[in-house]
Amino acid sequence: MQNGIFKSPIAFAQAPLKPINGIVNGMETAITMADKAIEASRYELLSICDVSALNRFGVKGPNAAEWLAAASLTLPEEKNSWTLQGKRELVLRLGSSEYLIEEPLNSQMVAQLNALPVNQSGVHKVIRNDASFIVSGKLATTLFSEVCAIDLSGDALEENRLVMTVIAGVSVTLLRQMLNGQSVYRIWCDGTFGPYLWKTLLGITEEHGGGAIGFSFYYEIN
Amino acid sequence: MKLLECPINGIRPISEFTYGGEYRNMPNPDTCSDSEWAAYVHYRNGAPGLKKEWWYHTPSGTWFIAERNTMTDKVNRTYLLGQEEAK
Amino acid sequence: MTSRIAKKRGEWINRDKPLTFQYEGQTVQGYEGDTISSALWAAGINVLGRSFKYHRARGVLSFANHDVNAMMTDGVDTNIRADVWPVADGMDIKAVNTIGGVLKDKNKYIDYLSPFLPVGFYYKTFYKPKSLFPFWEDKIRKAAGLGEVNFNYPRIIKPKKFAHCDVLIIGAGLSGLSAAVKAAEQGLDVIVVDENKQAGGSLTYDYAGEQTTADTLTSLLGKVESNPNIRLITDAYAGGFYGDKLVPLVGKDGITKVWAKSVIVASGAFEQPPVFRYNDLPGVMLGSAAQRLIHRYAVKPFNKGVVVTANDYGYRTALDLASVGVDVVAVIDMRRNGAPRDLSQKVRDKGIAVHISSCIYEVIPTSDKLGVKAVSVCPYDDISAGADSGHTVRLSCDGVAMSAGWAPAAALLYQAGTKMRYDYSVEQFVPDELPEGVFAAGKVNGVFDSKARQLDGQRAAAEAAAFLGKTVDVVTVPKVEMAPPSHPYPIVEHPKGKNFVDFDEDIQVKDFINAAKEGFDNIELMKRFTTVGMGPSQGKHSNMNAIRILARVRQLPVEKIGTTTARPFFHPTPIGHLGGRGFHPHRYTAMHEWHVDNGGVMMDAGMWMRPAYYQYRGRTMSAMEAVQEEALAVRQQAGMIDGSTLGKIEVFGADATEFLERFYTGKFSKQKIGESRIALLLDEAGVMVDDGLAVRVDDEKFYVSTNSSNAATVYREMQRNVQLWGLQVTLVNLTGAMAAMTLAGPKSREILSTLTKADISEASLPDGNMIQAEIAGVDAKVMRVSFVSDLAFEIHVPYKAGLHVWKQIMAAGESHGIRPFGTDVQRLLRLEMGHHLISHDTDGLTNPYEAHSEALLKMDKPFFIGQRSLKIIAKKTLNKKLVNFVLEKDFTGDMPNECNLVIEDGNIKGRVTSIAYSKYLNRVIGFAFVAPEQGSTGSTFSIRTDSGAMVKATVVKAPFFHLLDNDGE
Secondary structure, eight states: OOOOOOOOTEEEEEEGGGOEEEEEEEEEEESSSHHHHHHHHHHHOEEEEOTTTSSSSEESSHHHHHHHHHOOOOOOOSTTTEEETOOOEEEEEEETEEEEEOOOTTTHHHHHHHHHHOTTTTOEEEOOEEEEEEESSTTTHHHHHHHHHHSSSTTTOOOOOOEEEETTTTTEEEEEEETEEEEEEEEEGGGHHHHHHHHHHHHHHHEEEEEEEGGGTTOOOO | OOEEEEEEEEEEEGGGEEEEEEEEOOTTTTTTHHHHHHHHHHHOOOOEEEEEEEEETTTTEEEEEEEEEEETTTTEEEOOOTTTTOO | OOOOOOOOOTTSSSSEEEEEEETEEEEEEEEEEEBHHHHHHHHHOOOEEEEETTOOEEEESSSOOTTOOOOEEOEEEEEEEETTTTTTHHHHHHHSSSSOOSSSSSGGGGHGGGOOOOOTHHHSSSSGGEEEEEEEHHHHHSSSSSSSOOOOOOOOOOOOEEEEEEEEOOOSHHHHHHHHHHHHHHTTEEEEEESSSSSSGGTTTOOOOOOHHHHHHHHHHHHHTTTEEEEEEOOOOOOOOGGGEEEEEESSEEEEEEEEEEEEEEEOOEOOOOOHHHHHHHTTTHHHHHHHHHHHOOOOOSSSSEEESSTTTTHHHHHHHTTTTOEEEEEEEEESOOOHHHHHHHHHTTEEEEEEEEEEEEEETTTTTTEEEEEEEEEETTTTTEEEETTOOOEEEEEEEEEEEEEEOHHHHHHOOEEEETTTTEEEEEEEEEOOOEHHHHHHHHOHHHHHHHHHHHHHHHHHHTTTTOOOOOOOOOOOOHHHHHHOBBBBOOOOOOEEETTTTTHHOOOOOOOHHHOSEEEEEEEEOTTOOOSTTTTTHHHHHHOOOOOOOOHHHHHHOOOOOHHHOOSSOHHHHOOOOOOOBBBBTTTHHHHHTTTTEEEEEEEEEEEEEEEEEOOOOOOHHHHHHHHHHHHHOOOEEOOOSSEEEEESSSSSSHHHHOOOOOOSSOOTTTBBEEEEOOTTTEEEEEEEEEEEEETTEEEEEEEEHHHHHHHHHHHHHHHTTOOEEEEEEEETEEEEEESSSSSSSHHHHHTTOOOOOOTSSSSBEEEEEETTEEEEEEEESSSOOOEEEEEEHHHHHHHHHHHHHHHHGGGOOOOOOOOOHHHHHHHHHHHOOOOTTTTOOOOOGGGGGGGGGOSSSSSSTTHHHHHHHHTSSSEEEEEEEEOOOOOOSSSOTOOHHHTTEEEEEEEEEEEEEEETTTTTEEEEEEEEEOSSSSSSSEEETTTSEEEEEEEEEEEEEEHHHHGGO
């Protein structure tokens, strides 16, 4: 197991914002970016939040679905769609035979799946290193219209669909979900692109009067 | 051509794709002559017309075949290799 | 002196917001909503610019957003289009392309030289003697061009946006707005775009002295604005038409790329000038320009004027002019039949004389040649285009409005691939065959009657809806009988010329006749020889007349002449708009911030940011010093490099071994768990593409590395071949998910052993093997890889643990003198080791036989990529060979560079691919391609340096460390 504190892949890109950092799942992450009122107004208008620290589990292969089902997960039926589990874990079906599970705080699902052995062929655990963001606010589609060629205001993300597309030149997975009662966009990309994507999206967000918000805005830290 | 339909991910701007060359049948390397092999490796048919091409959707890592008329730049259909009939 | 008239219904200016600005040193007052041109014209300023070639004074011509003779600079921006750009308080502008101001432009003398400057003059005059051409080129370049580029232009990022819709309608005139309402009624998502500040098209100016037009617009706009399915975008132009109906809309702040499922082009028509002597003087303008001045900006175009017309629009203009108190002296109608009785009677009722079968023979300029003094009118036969100059009548006036016809604003239709035909009933080109999903409506479609235009818009919308799968009734547009809105030949010849066809490029009628005489009698050739339509307005007011003239010269019908296609962009578009916000993704390794904090000199390596070397711990060193120090640390103690950029791919599945055997040149079937094998990838031609290592992790799982620059392509090719070969294999690209670092040097084992309980001794972990071990508390893959040093450990850990493990190793190595090293150092170290880099030391033609890699080719396998080609290559004689070389001991002098040639007897034998000075060896070492006969150990060859000196090199064995043994000799 791990020893020492790891950092969010976005940490150094966030440093100029002087966030208050905390430890989430053993990862140093920006907990608060500004005072509550400012974060709340950014959240309403346009905000971006780094949630790379959430635990994730990846699995791929022709029998991955069977294996996950045996572990009592409810899986999305359609390719490129997602579903929520009881404790609000996200299960993303990426293409046809790859799955990404992301848990909120206080869930054990990722640990359980990590511990679960694979005794059949065609099931392969995938080491994940995602930079992951939440984008919120009424100008979110304006932000995406500046970085993404596909039509997100249409039905691309309806009915729990997800898209794998390019944002600001980086391959991402994108979906829209209800979180704490509000519709927000979720983005995952390879962590090594994370600092670039963070800076790019934050730059445009700030041009529109929005800004960064901290992890604790969405998830209560114990 | 500015848009292309990935059979898995739908219609996307061409910038999300990588061209993978024409789909061509490899001659049997054990039985073909040297000149047949050299023709396969080095010659390309540049005459415009309907071509089967490899295309790759980068964000999802999906290879597929597009039947494209290189004269009109129209794509007739796209499908995963071997799933031509299903489409 | 102001020409501003009383407030008008629908005017675009805001009289509550007066503005003041400077033009050519003169203070001018305007209103919010004014363009530069309208404000200047309102202030009585009529000289708005100087023409491109002859520096003639020019005023307003079309006021249709393509008056490119009126371009301004404010010192920062240049070529500001005065007819489009809004005035702002405090702006300080002057006309471009003048010396000493627009009124006294010192270059106006060129106008007097114009008889000696026919088209083609420059082509014919300056090409010999050749030696003088640079001199003339400099002069011509200075004379050519309009505004001057400001090289200190501030960087302003213009966003590029994307938008999507079912129907994109280009043009918010009567037909476009009618189409929008109809399409939106079908539940379609509609975008309507118009380049003008306000929607309405000709409904905003073509009043003919009445209010019905304004009423139509008010009601139509009400329907558009209340419909949530319609997005109306004004002050933005459709810049071009690209494949799959991608249309960039160019707004003031940037470009929006619209992806439309269907497009309706309702872009209207450009009014065309009749051609007569001095038709370019300030004060001579198109009828629609006069109407725009009146109704949009409440400006009287002139006080006393004549209207020259070859259609009914001149009469409408006369009525508008009269309605604001202009003393209209006469309507000069070039047609033999004139206008319909009711229209001409309306004009006569205003006390305006109408002269049919007449033309303006010439305009008489004021003495300063900056305005109109009078016109000379004479009888005209519109079939023979003959002006009877023996019977001229002089009418004094200070302005002329011209209406001769229209040309369709069809640039986007042409770009979309529309076939056009010439329709004699309207004397205009109209769409004949439209591409799928593209529709045309209104004047661009040859429909001019106002009722018919509404219906035509609805018809196009219904067709678009049907195209998009809606069930909708067909709309039919009844043909309205009317005289052609365009005249087939509104050209009046004059022996003294200056009857301009193209105002951008100062091209006169005789220039076309001369061009045709010289053999440039095809429209494409004529365009290039005369440069007609090649100015900034791209022939919007000139191409149609050019075609008509050429048709007449060649005695061919107009449709036989054809047209040229105006290319994107539709209007001059700032480069900053085209560039927009650039996206240049970078990748950062987990250890990035450590490198920066510790003096890493970061370089772009593909998309990655990597340290080339370090200014370690605040020391300032030259690159050479730093590289040699870091390299020595690796040779003598230990060093570590961030290798996270390596491609890292997991290959899983029942057929994993079979897959690797087919994909790479080597054998993997007998490979034991924990062993690594070199993974050499060829292409089908047998050319070396990549080399990495394949480690067997278990029976059905390999961990494969690739060169940093090839990670994405190798993974992609693997994916393709898994599909093609139908194997049970799953691939995972872990390049970004895993951090990697190489700890190298004699002390590396000692350092690493302090951080792990695993046995990493030579016996347990020999070169080429891998173990899974806990390093600094993190699960890691530890591999012995001898790329930079005989003793080196490649440590792979999950990305998030990368920085932690790196720091722990650096701390553990502190007492041993460990140094981080960068990519420049790695280049030197691997060179000392004798390892070539594929695609650095090899090129797109190098096969393994040429790069002494035969040992990696398992030719007895049934198949691998490139194998069949190698069987052919093996039968041929080798024509080059990659060798290791050294320069003379204590070499001084001209250091050869990579790519310098190996020359023998004046013939090229090869080239240097890598070369460096090694402080450790105290020698200059390198790799070079040489002729095979030069390739044996001990043979010598010559390298020609950049300066031409020949340097002797000797072929040696690799690794180069044996050179140390000979040092004492």
